Amino acid sequence: MSATASATASATPSRIWTRVDYEKDGKQNGWLQLPHSVTRSAYGNIAIPISVIRNGSGPTAFLMAGNHGDEYEGQIALCRLVRELDPGEISGRIIALPAANLPAAMAGTRVSPIDQGNLNRAFPGDPDGSPTFAIAHYIDTILYPMADIHHDLHAGGSSLQYLPFASMRQGKDADLNRRALAALKAFGAPIGLVWAYSPDPRLSSVAAVNRGLVGLGGEFGGGGSVSSTGIRIIGRGLRNLLAHAGILDTAEAAGDFAGPSRLMEVKSRDYYVYAPEPGLFEPAVELGDNVRRGDLCGEVHFVDNPARPPERCHFDGDGMVICKRHYGRVERGDCVVHLATDYAG
Numbered sequence: 388m389s390a391t392a393s394a395t396a397s398a399t400p401s402r403i404w405t406r407v408d409y410e411k412d413g414k415q416n417g418w419l420q421l422p423h424s425v426t427r428s429a430y431g432n433i434a435i436p437i438s439v440i441r442n443g444s445g446p447t448a449f450l451m452a453g454n455h456g457d458e459y460e461g462q463i464a465l466c467r468l469v470r471e472l473d474p475g476e477i478s479g480r481i482i483a484l485p486a487a488n489l490p491a492a493m494a495g496t497r498v499s500p501i502d503q504g505n506l507n508r509a510f511p512g513d514p515d516g517s518p519t520f521a522i523a524h525y526i527d528t529i530l531y532p533m534a535d536i537h538h539d540l541h542a543g544g545s546s547l548q549y550l551p552f553a554s555m556r557q558g559k560d561a562d563l564n565r566r567a568l569a570a571l572k573a574f575g576a577p578i579g580l581v582w583a584y585s586p587d588p589r590l591s592s593v594a595a596v597n598r599g600l601v602g603l604g605g606e607f608g609g610g611g612s613v614s615s616t617g618i619r620i621i622g623r624g625l626r627n628l629l630a631h632a633g634i635l636d637t638a639e640a641a642g643d644f645a646g647p648s649r650l651m652e653v654k655s656r657d658y659y660v661y662a663p664e665p666g667l668f669e670p671a672v673e674l675g676d677n678v679r680r681g682d683l684c685g686e687v688h689f690v691d692n693p694a695r696p697p698e699r700c701h702f703d704g705d706g707m708v709i710c711k712r713h714y715g716r717v718e719r720g721d722c723v724v725h726l727a728t729d730y731a732g
Contacts, residue, residue: 445479456491461540543609573631579648
């Protein structure tokens, strides 16, 4: 989408509607209704669950999961938080969207089965686009402007495994970066990761930074399973974050999960290793390993031609293995490992 088209889309009102009143005190559990006319339902809507907990004036935290449907820890943790929190416990407002791309969440897939849309590659969205782009547009133009602080909860999904971490994404505003780093430390995950390198401008976290939000993210599991550790990290971290924002009493903060966060960063494309050929990938490293530039990352094997020697891939820099591919089969260009290094500030 061109810059002109993007600006036009951002100025166009969303087609999504809701009976939830964002200004009403109390706890509301409702739906965002995205008009979606299909053969089985001429005047149908995709009903995306949303919860609003409000108590008087104060900051707004917008908490989101299910950006990718096969990343489960955030979805579970947000549902639990919505059930547990009472409006009387807070000052301000919490907006929770636990299954942001609902069609993907219900299918347990990274992308929507309706339009094959990847919500985390759809921002700033399009109100007249397919469902995924319409959802991104509502988040970007309606929910982000309401919020002071944002957390988009992710995991590695079906194809990747991660060491659990919370994260922030650096932008051009030094003061916003400073406040985001303070929020990241307050969250209290074992690892706090700074994305100094942004591979794609269509990410939710980039859109949040562009809206001036203190925006956090994170990867809390992977491999298409549910990590109970990841859920516990999120549960503690969100209470810490809400206390840091002044929404929850500081006495309700849960504290660090396992001591102060180890601050790390991803600084460039050289932190990533990609499969050089299609085949079966045999990793030479495990999560948490420390590697040096030139070390062997793994080998791609060719079971359709056993006599062919495997194709090796190597690291382009030093660092710790924070992510590796879960699936054995790869295509050329699949990310198989990426690194992180200690944060230099």
